[in-house]
Amino acid sequence: MASFALLCLGGQAAADSSVERGHYLVNLGGCNDCHTPGYFMGKPDMGRFLGGSDVGFFIPGLGSFVGPNLTPDRETGLGDWSRDEIVAALQTGVTPDGRELSPIMPWRAFANLTRQDAYAIADYLRSLPPIRHEVAGPFGPSETPTVPVMKLIEPSK
Helix, strand or coil, X not given: CHHHHHHHHHXXXXXXXXXXXXXXXXXXXXXXXXXXXXXXXXXXXXXHCCCCCCCEEEECCCEEEECCCCCCCCCCCCCCCCHHHHHHHHHHCECCCCCECCCCCCHHHXXXXXXXXXXXXXXXXXXCCCCCCCCCCCECXXXXXXXXXXXXXXXXX
């Protein structure tokens, strides 16, 4: 029985360690920048950390994209995504329903993470308190965004 208890405690320690590693990687990766309301206006709402942005990016020819809610809220965030689905999106740029992530999402860089680090990020995101916040968009190139956007402007030729 004592060995079972140690095994269980060791498993919890490993899970805690993975969440801590994920927290470190999420902060190092700058996920807060695009996924926390208020960040782009200079006043990040840390009470809604990673709860989805309120400012979008406009990319010519593609439209405007707003950083989605990364918390485990089932209706507006990643709450219905499995750990494997989070890792797959993080490393391939494709969501569980087959949608491609915005080109601004640096999934190509995250594709180089070790599997252990990618799972640590998923574990951390799943450990966050759920925040109900449905972000606007995405908006096609001819649609008018309902949120402020930062625009990438190509130089004239």
